[in-house]
Amino acid sequence: MTRALIIGGGLAGGAAAARLAALGQAPLLLEREAAPHDKVCGEFVSVEAVAHLERLGLDVAGLGGVPIASVTLHAGRRSATARLPFVATSVTRRRLDAALLDHAARLGTEVRRGVAVRHLAGGRAATAVGEVDAGAVLLATGKHELRGEGRDPRGTIAGLIGFKMFFRDWRLAARLAGRVEVTGFAGGYAGLQAVEGDRLNLCLVVDRERYRQLGGSWPALFAALLAEPGLAALGDAEALLARPLAIGAIPYGYLAAPGDAIWRLGDQAAVIPSFCGDGMAMAVHGGRLAADMLAAGADAASFQAQLRRDVARPVRLATALQRLAGTALGRFALVAGLGALPAALTTLARWTRVEPKALARIGV
Numbered sequence: 001m002t003r004a005l006i007i008g009g010g011l012a013g014g015a016a017a018a019r020l021a022a023l024g025q026a027p028l029l030l031e032r033e034a035a036p037h038d039k040v041c042g043e044f045v046s047v048e049a050v051a052h053l054e055r056l057g058l059d060v061a062g063l064g065g066v067p068i069a070s071v072t073l074h075a076g077r078r079s080a081t082a083r084l085p086f087v088a089t090s091v092t093r094r095r096l097d098a099a100l101l102d103h104a105a106r107l108g109t110e111v112r113r114g115v116a117v118r119h120l121a122g123g124r125a126a127t128a129v130g131e132v133d134a135g136a137v138l139l140a141t142g143k144h145e146l147r148g149e150g151r152d153p154r155g156t157i158a159g160l161i162g163f164k165m166f167f168r169d170w171r172l173a174a175r176l177a178g179r180v181e182v183t184g185f186a187g188g189y190a191g192l193q194a195v196e197g198d199r200l201n202l203c204l205v206v207d208r209e210r211y212r213q214l215g216g217s218w219p220a221l222f223a224a225l226l227a228e229p230g231l232a233a234l235g236d237a238e239a240l241l242a243r244p245l246a247i248g249a250i251p252y253g254y255l256a257a258p259g260d261a262i263w264r265l266g267d268q269a270a271v272i273p274s275f276c277g278d279g280m281a282m283a284v285h286g287g288r289l290a291a292d293m294l295a296a297g298a299d300a301a302s303f304q305a306q307l308r309r310d311v312a313r314p315v316r317l318a319t320a321l322q323r324l325a326g327t328a329l330g331r332f333a334l335v336a337g338l339g340a341l342p343a344a345l346t347t348l349a350r351w352t353r354v355e356p357k358a359l360a361r362i363g364v
């Protein structure tokens, strides 16, 4: 039997690879980047993501991340802080994704880096270095569409673009110890938290039209962000990248069709709004579920239907909340409501995560 082919070595692809290899069906994984790299991501690794990764045998604690136990929301001059119902970890994707791929390779996966798949045809993957035979194909290219296999963006929140920048500032780092801060602003929101190596991660999404109105450049957008009380302290911080990482057209709320005949994983299967900090958990969950179902002889359509049952509710709720936060009144209501009733945040945080019974079903 031809071994499975995994396209994309992010968390979804890495999780599927590690699990398939552990089940004795070591796959081939193709990752287009030649080396570990940064990604547009808030790097808030939820407790579900950590549990999943540790069940796959990855030593997440050994990666040197920092703990996050509370969240502060800012909207204009209003702020509300609440404890999270769990302790999350903050670790860079550069370090986390590379560690998972190395782990999958140690378990027996053949990992080929620097190989981009161009398209699929007749059970073969066309790459820049020739064609590759494939048994089952697991599509884990994240935000990037494979030619001919694009996601259907209908019904998603359209027009959002993402940016990420690392900073260093000891005073701001002290303020952020143990917490993530989320600032809502006209046209978007930004998350700010510490990561390993005494750095701070600013990751944000902004409406493309708002970005254009602000001048359509990072310096102009950053200047507007500094006018927000929750982000003003970044004005004194040292930027650690020459320019931010950026990503266009994030389809928040996307869910793959239940009858999809491709094994779509991670962001190719579901895109939950970033403020929930659960996209990585969903990616790892889908990767592991796909490996288990593939090894058990299931077909892609059954897998896609099961994954949708596991993640549709949190994706839909989070998308509704993001639409609400898109208006000034909605932002005010959210921050005022959470300030008056911090326990509501705990409930929302629970409801916007992979279903606990779905995790329990696959032994996490």
Ligand SMILES: Cc1cc2nc3c(=O)[nH]c(=O)nc-3n(C[C@H](O)[C@H](O)[C@H](O)COP(=O)(O)OP(=O)(O)OC[C@H]3O[C@@H](n4cnc5c(N)ncnc54)[C@H](O)[C@@H]3O)c2cc1C
Pocket: 007, 008, 009, 010, 011, 012, 013, 030, 031, 032, 033, 039, 040, 041, 042, 043, 044, 045, 046, 049, 115, 116, 117, 118, 140, 141, 142, 143, 144, 146, 162, 163, 203, 204, 205, 247, 250, 265, 266, 267, 268, 274, 276, 277, 278, 279, 280, 281, 283
């Ligand atoms: C602004 C923003 C902030 C976020 N913050 C958080 C957060 O704090 N916490 C959280 O849990 N989630 C967060 N997320 C979501 C999270 O980043 C994604 O859900 C997660 O990365 C999905 O993992 P993945 O493996 O599907 O995709 P990716 O991590 O994008 O990995 C896909 C991989 O495929 C490779 N690839 C692409 N095309 C090809 C090809 N043709 N051939 C070979 N390889 C290819 C890429 O190089 C990449 O390594 C955020 C998302 C955004 C946009």
